[in-house]
Amino acid sequence: MPLTDRNQPVTETLADAIRRTIDTKTKPLGALGRIETLAEQIALLQGTTAPVMQACTLTIFAADHGIAHAGVSAFPQVVTGQMMLNFLGGGAAANVFARVNDVALQVVDAGVAGEPIAHPALVSRRIGPGTANFLDAPAMSPDEARTALGHGAEVARAASGEALAFGEMGIANTATAAALAHKLTGLPLADLVGRGTGLDDAGLRHKLDVLTRAAARTGALTPEQAMAEYGGFEIVMMAGAMLETARASRVVMVDGFIATAAALLATRLEPESRRAMVFCHKSHEAGHRALLAALDADPLLELDMRLGEGTGALLAWPLLKAAAAMMTDMASFEAAGVTNRD
Template structure:
């Protein structure tokens, strides 16, 4: 498996960027964490773009674990929601239109043959994962293939002219996969990683935890690539690859909620420098996300009680990212204001 080379940002430049922001026509620190975001963007690119050209990639895949009742919905809903994205009628489509982002769907591993569509990238590794409660979800070759495809998709988007990538997902059962990945890579006790997902009641949540305990007991994997093979979903693995691909191209990535953060966790465990390029967009209402963000040592931009996925939280954060970039490029210095040079 060949992973993209990710160059860490030059953090020695942070002090100069902070001084530039402190010298803007505003009180010190008056824009709070937007100023921190501006520093991150300035470290990624010496002259950050406006991020007008943004792309949401929604990665879709199915999970063998759904046979165990880890979701209240059947796997067929994944295919139905892919069709909804392609018709332009999902929440992510509405949000993307509202903020001016393009949207494409990536078939990473949907358990169906999908008809061709101009907004669909056919990158299926296999039709869904195996049942991780009884066997490895993926082979090592599957993981390598998915990571490499994700990285290529991200690099091709950058070559096309997109300045920032937002990552979303669709896959019934993928909170179960994400919980297992978090359990091993955060690491954290499994019970703290497992939440209600798409809407389990108490009985369903207890059943989900019991299934994931069986899955976790089956393997003691802690190496990131092995964890992805044992417990990963193809959409999660391909998102991790996309993060590495974007980071290798020095382009920021908007990370969505619980499942997107699990992909980011895997990517960062594979290549720690990838963290520099990730912007964590919101804190999900899904149990476990707060603990995962703590393990990643990051603070998200928003906390709106979201738990939909699809990249919706990433899209809602995009205007803040654009504003932070404009802070660097468009705001006068206090010195210029006081001396009449504007």
């Protein structure tokens, strides 16, 4: 590519050098497929042909949702706080996968219903005891939404690692994510609504009906308005964390449906954050495909999971390490004395 754009000569040169580094490794051209494109993305983000990918922290944001009172989830709201304690006790799927893949894990109370839980390891960033029911009123005030973004940024700044993964827990938050994504993209709610933790057909119809009525409460919204009207404390806080991670040129590991809704919000607030995002797992939740298409994203893994908690990101973390190590540790044809094709 000729270096005609005077604003980007360094980036152009770097991209070429990264591609050349990959293409001279001892393998047929392109034979490592998505590991190569992942390595390119990481190297470009870090601004080097020798990227480092050593440590990762998963932050799980937990919060409750007023829309749960409209009967849109298969589980009762009390489960959000119970699962937060399960994370703190080390017994959830996210804890198990984090230990297996050597990822640090922290839990943030972004606004779980009821009395605050006291636990030495819990990061308390409560905006309130759950959002309001957005069927009748804005989920939160514009001030609360801005505060959530700021808390997310602070939490991300304090987390260590070349990549940060984000997970969530919040009963009814697939409903929140669908409503928020609908307002951000204009995609039909029917394409965004799914079974969540396990709704049956009647439950799914009810959820779509509730969200259709809730969406009709407002017209076209800016991203700032949408996140207050239909957001969740954990979703907005996660978007703030993603934005800060991207600003620091660290990799943003995006998990499933809810996290992708947060990533969508982040890109609508700051489009340049997209380059830092690695989409980790294509969820079984129906609406995820539509959101991924809106973000032009093709996740690394597709394991039919639909749990959230950052579980998909945790399972993808070894792929990021492998991609970076390929750049730095794999021999070139020349160094290894291997004959390349003519």
